[in-house]
Every structure is written in C-alpha cells, then in structure tokens.
Amino acid sequence: MKNELTNTARTTKWYYGTTSGMPAYFKSIMDMQLAKAFSHINFGGAESGEIFSTIKKITDGDFESWTQAWASTATRVENVARECFAKGHLISARDAFKRASTYWQAAGFFCNYKDPRQYQYRMQNRVCFREACKLMNPQIEVVEVAIDNGKTLPGYFIRADQTNSPKPTLLVMGGGDTFAEEIYYWGDAAHAADRGWNALMFDVSGEPGALIHDPELKFRPDVEVPISRFVDYALSRPDVDPDKIAINGHSFGGYMVPRTVAHDHRIKAAIAYPTMPLCRIGWMGAMNLDPFEPYPRELESVVDMSNSVVRWLLDEVRWAHGMENKTLAEFLDFASEFTIEGMEDKITCHYLNMSSEGEGGAIALARTSIAKMTNCASLSDKMLTAEEGGDAHCGLNNPALKAQVVFDWLEEVLGITQHK
Incomplete structure (x- = not known):
C-alpha cells in the first residue's frame, strides 16, 4: 500500500x-479555477459567454493577466447590477449581482496576500453576493x-x-x-x-x-x-x-x-x-516530494518555483496558516498536526x-x-x-x-x- x-x-x-472532464483551456492551476467558474452557471452565478470573453484575455500561468481580466468583467457586471437596481429591475439586479460575485472571487484568487487588491476583490465578492441575497425569495x-x-x-x-x-x-x-x-x-x-x-x-x-x-x-x-x-x-x-x-x-x-x-x-x-x-501528505505531493519519506530542512532550494501550484503554496497557503515567515520545512512540521x-x-x-x-x-x-x-x-x-x-x-x-x-x-x- x-x-x-x-x-x-x-x-x-x-x-x-487536466482530466477528461476539465476545460483543458489552461495547462496551469488556472484550469481548476476556470472549472469552478463554469460550476456556478446552473444557479445563475456565471454565464458561459462572459467566461469565454474573459479568458481570451488571459495568458496561461500569468497571474496578473488573470487578475486584470476577471476584475474588468466583474466591474462591468456589477455596474449592470447597480444600474438595474436603481431602475427597479430587481430580478435583473439580483442575477447580475450573483455573477459579479463569482467574477470578483476569481479576480482575487491569485492575488498575493500582500497585494491590496486581494482584500478589495475578495470583499467585493462578498458585497455582491449579499446584495443578491437580499433580492432572493x-x-x-x-x-x-x-x-x-x-x-x-x-x-x-x-x-x-x-x-x-x-x-x-x-x-x-x-x-x-x-x-x-x-x-x-x-x-x-x-x-x-x-x-x-x-x-x-x-x-x-x-x-x-x-x-x-x-x-x-x-x-x-x-x-x-x-x-x-x-x-x-x-x-x-x-x-x-x-x-x-x-x-x-x-x-x-x-x-x-x-x-x-x-x-x-x-x-x-x-x-x-x-x-x-x-494534510501534510497533500502539501508534500504538491511540491513533488515523496510524502512517505523524511523531508530535508532546506526545501527552498529543492522545490520547483516555476510550478504555479508551488508558487501559490509558498505564498498564499503558508500565510493562511500563519507561517509566512517560516521555512517550508517548518510549515510541513505544522501541517503534520x-x-x-x-x-x-x-x-x-x-x-x-x-x-x-x-x-x-x-x-x-x-x-x-x-x-x-x-x-x-x-x-x-x-x-x-x-x-x-x-x-x-x-x-x-x-x-x-x-x-x-x-x-x-x-x-x-x-x-x-x-x-x-
């Protein structure tokens, strides 16, 4: 075993x-987030046309191009929601707020925790969703x-x-x-x-x-x-x-x-x-380390920083664990708990x-x-x-x-x- x-x-x-059921539009970690956007369609949280028009502006693996493209779409759709609400078109406003929430969430996903846009975009995801909640029945x-x-x-x-x-x-x-x-x-x-x-x-x-x-x-x-x-x-x-x-x-x-x-x-x-x-097994796998063997204390020189998953792991995941100022080995020590x-x-x-x-x-x-x-x-x-x-x-x-x-x-x- x-x-x-x-x-x-x-x-x-x-x-x-990439699996056979994934979009396979991107070769990087972005494809998973694209699949997530598509998963919101059934209950009105996204539309395929808006998704396709957005991803055409994105360079695979380039987090900044992802952020800018989704923020542009989110801004436009949120403006539609607010205009509809001001005119009393409440169903239209509700639907646009739901989609804007999804697009703001996507825009903030790859922002580094030190980037002020991360908080701004992620909070706007919440703001728009809560506006939609008020209009649901x-x-x-x-x-x-x-x-x-x-x-x-x-x-x-x-x-x-x-x-x-x-x-x-x-x-x-x-x-x-x-x-x-x-x-x-x-x-x-x-x-x-x-x-x-x-x-x-x-x-x-x-x-x-x-x-x-x-x-x-x-x-x-x-x-x-x-x-x-x-x-x-x-x-x-x-x-x-x-x-x-x-x-x-x-x-x-x-x-x-x-x-x-x-x-x-x-x-x-x-x-x-x-x-x-x-959980440590999963994080070691993400760094292409053998999860069932001891890991070296100097991991920073071992892992492949060109891998988009590893870059995300080193920044966002360590920060979310309160380990941003710790070494990778220290993070894995904590993950063992x-x-x-x-x-x-x-x-x-x-x-x-x-x-x-x-x-x-x-x-x-x-x-x-x-x-x-x-x-x-x-x-x-x-x-x-x-x-x-x-x-x-x-x-x-x-x-x-x-x-x-x-x-x-x-x-x-x-x-x-x-x-x-």
Missing part, C-alpha cells in the same frame, strides 16, 4: 491537473457565529421554506481556498431547498472568506472547535430538526469533516470529498467518502482512512468517474451529479421521504 500511495500521492495531479440570511477568544465567523442560512417547522439541515464547507459564497453554487447548498433541506454554509478559520472577515483567523488543527459552534447555532433555531443534521466538506473540508464528527456526535451524517487523514489519525474509531455517524476519478492518490489515501472507521452507523464510498463527467476535484465539473449522490444518500440513511 505504501508504494501505491507513494506513486500516486502527487496533489498537482489530484487537484489541478426566500432571502438568504447572513449569520455571524461566535467561536472562541472573542472571535466570530461568517456564514449564510438558507431556509427550506417559510415555515418554522423543523427541517433536515446540511452544514456545508469548502476547502483551503474557498469562500462560503461559492459553496452556494457547487457545494450542494443551492440544491438543498429544492429537496426540503435547510443549508448552513460558512467559512472556517484559515479559509479566505474567514481571513477577509478577520485576518487573525488562521488555519488551526482543532477545526472541530469553530465548526461545533455552527452546530450550536443550527440547534438554536426552531426550523432545524436536531435528529437530521448533516455536514459536507470539500477538499481541505475532507479533513475538517471527519475531525469534527469524531468529536461532535450531534451530527447524524457526514460527507467528506474526499477524506483527508493527514492537521490529522485525524487515531480518531477514526470515534466516528459514529453515517459516513460517506466521496471522490472523483481524477483525484488519483487522494482516493487511495482516503480509503486507507475510512477502513479504520469501524464504529460508523453506516459507511459508504462513492467515486464519480470520467464517463459520468464528474472526474474533477470535488466533482466541480458536475455539481448536479454530486448533489444527486449526496442527497439521495442522506435521504436513505436518515429515513427522509420526499413528498410529491
């Missing part, structure tokens, strides 16, 4: 490489939940209907580079209300949406602490059924979900896409491990972990394939298929019947 994992544990290929509620040390984290609550009757509720998280706002489109939140579910989507410490809320909220190994506060919030609402609370995490969320449900048994069902037992090893048998809820065929080594790694989850109420493993068009990381290239698998599984394990 070690050889199998060693040969496949290269996250450059897991997360950012029912409105999406903006929430802010106290965690610890006097800090709070932002999120959104989507009600299944206008009654206060208790409903099943899905808590939804992204990963290390996502915002709560985008989870509405590809993270199953928008699908929830159609199926009679509430959805609570939120940012976790270290995610970019948390960092623009409070730059001190860096990644922390004990993610179960802030996430359990969102469970507290959900249980405080009369429209939440306490016996039907589920949680869904993507990418880095595949570490956060099992870690949380190992500690918080109020959650009845969990989906990890895919299960990530030790992000683990669920030894906690697997404490998970007692229903558990679904999801993966996509293009994630390669992540699939094998996840399966070694779930094999240790011997006390789950039930344990399921589902991989989306290239033939199904769901082979990209977290199923980004087929959110509808992903939602079908997630909600059908939830209905079955929690005994929920849809009424015609």
Whole structure:
C-alpha cells in the first residue's frame, strides 16, 4: 500500500491537473479555477459567454493577466447590477449581482496576500453576493457565529421554506481556498431547498472568506472547535430538526469533516470529498516530494518555483496558516498536526467518502482512512468517474451529479421521504 500511495500521492495531479472532464483551456492551476467558474452557471452565478470573453484575455500561468481580466468583467457586471437596481429591475439586479460575485472571487484568487487588491476583490465578492441575497425569495440570511477568544465567523442560512417547522439541515464547507459564497453554487447548498433541506454554509478559520472577515483567523488543527459552534447555532433555531443534521466538506473540508464528527456526535451524517487523514501528505505531493519519506530542512532550494501550484503554496497557503515567515520545512512540521489519525474509531455517524476519478492518490489515501472507521452507523464510498463527467476535484465539473449522490444518500440513511 505504501508504494501505491507513494506513486500516486502527487496533489498537482489530484487537484489541478487536466482530466477528461476539465476545460483543458489552461495547462496551469488556472484550469481548476476556470472549472469552478463554469460550476456556478446552473444557479445563475456565471454565464458561459462572459467566461469565454474573459479568458481570451488571459495568458496561461500569468497571474496578473488573470487578475486584470476577471476584475474588468466583474466591474462591468456589477455596474449592470447597480444600474438595474436603481431602475427597479430587481430580478435583473439580483442575477447580475450573483455573477459579479463569482467574477470578483476569481479576480482575487491569485492575488498575493500582500497585494491590496486581494482584500478589495475578495470583499467585493462578498458585497455582491449579499446584495443578491437580499433580492432572493426566500432571502438568504447572513449569520455571524461566535467561536472562541472573542472571535466570530461568517456564514449564510438558507431556509427550506417559510415555515418554522423543523427541517433536515446540511452544514456545508469548502476547502483551503474557498469562500462560503461559492459553496452556494457547487457545494450542494443551492440544491438543498429544492429537496426540503435547510443549508448552513460558512467559512472556517484559515479559509479566505474567514481571513477577509478577520485576518487573525488562521488555519488551526482543532477545526472541530469553530465548526461545533455552527452546530450550536443550527440547534438554536426552531426550523432545524436536531435528529437530521448533516455536514459536507470539500477538499481541505475532507479533513475538517471527519475531525469534527469524531468529536461532535450531534451530527447524524457526514460527507467528506474526499477524506483527508493527514494534510501534510497533500502539501508534500504538491511540491513533488515523496510524502512517505523524511523531508530535508532546506526545501527552498529543492522545490520547483516555476510550478504555479508551488508558487501559490509558498505564498498564499503558508500565510493562511500563519507561517509566512517560516521555512517550508517548518510549515510541513505544522501541517503534520492537521490529522485525524487515531480518531477514526470515534466516528459514529453515517459516513460517506466521496471522490472523483481524477483525484488519483487522494482516493487511495482516503480509503486507507475510512477502513479504520469501524464504529460508523453506516459507511459508504462513492467515486464519480470520467464517463459520468464528474472526474474533477470535488466533482466541480458536475455539481448536479454530486448533489444527486449526496442527497439521495442522506435521504436513505436518515429515513427522509420526499413528498410529491
């Protein structure tokens, strides 16, 4: 098994490489972000024509050209939204605000944390999404939940209907580079209300949406602490059924979900896409290091700085962990604390491990972990394939298929019947 994992544990290929279901317009890390933009189309968060007109202005691997192109599109579409709103065209304004939010999020993605445009563009993503929320029916509620040390984290609550009757509720998280706002489109939140579910989507410490809320909220190994506060919030609402609370995490969320449900048994069902037992393995793979061998202390002279994934890792990811002034080896030391090893048998809820065929080594790694989850109420493993068009990381290239698998599984394990 070690050889199998060693040969496949290269996250450059897991997360950012070209698979048959990816756009394949860019050869760099940009292609993953392009796939994400396309994933917003189903619920009105983007339009293909606007996407194509934008990417024609981008040079592959040139982060600055990406930033400028998306910022130009975002500015134009936001101006349309505000003009429509001023004239009383509220549906048109809502739709344009949703698209502008997506394009601002894309514009800020590759900005260095020292670049003031990063905060500006990422915050404008939030501003536009919240303007759209006010115009939705029912409105999406903006929430802010106290965690610890006097800090709070932002999120959104989507009600299944206008009654206060208790409903099943899905808590939804992204990963290390996502915002709560985008989870509405590809993270199953928008699908929830159609199926009679509430959805609570939120940012976790270290995610970019948390960092623009409070730059001190860096990644922390004990993610179960802030996430359990969102469970507290959900249980405080009369429209939440306490016996039907589920949680869904993507990418880095595949570490956060099992870690949380190992500690918080109020959650009845969990989906990890895919299960990530030790985060250091992923970061080493991204640097083309053997994740199962000791790493040298002088890594800066070893890694390939021409690789766009490595450049992003060295800047953005270390900063989000509060390690921007530390060496790469020190960062990997800290990343070793992000683990669920030894906690697997404490998970007692229903558990679904999801993966996509293009994630390669992540699939094998996840399966070694779930094999240790011997006390789950039930344990399921589902991989989306290239033939199904769901082979990209977290199923980004087929959110509808992903939602079908997630909600059908939830209905079955929690005994929920849809009424015609």
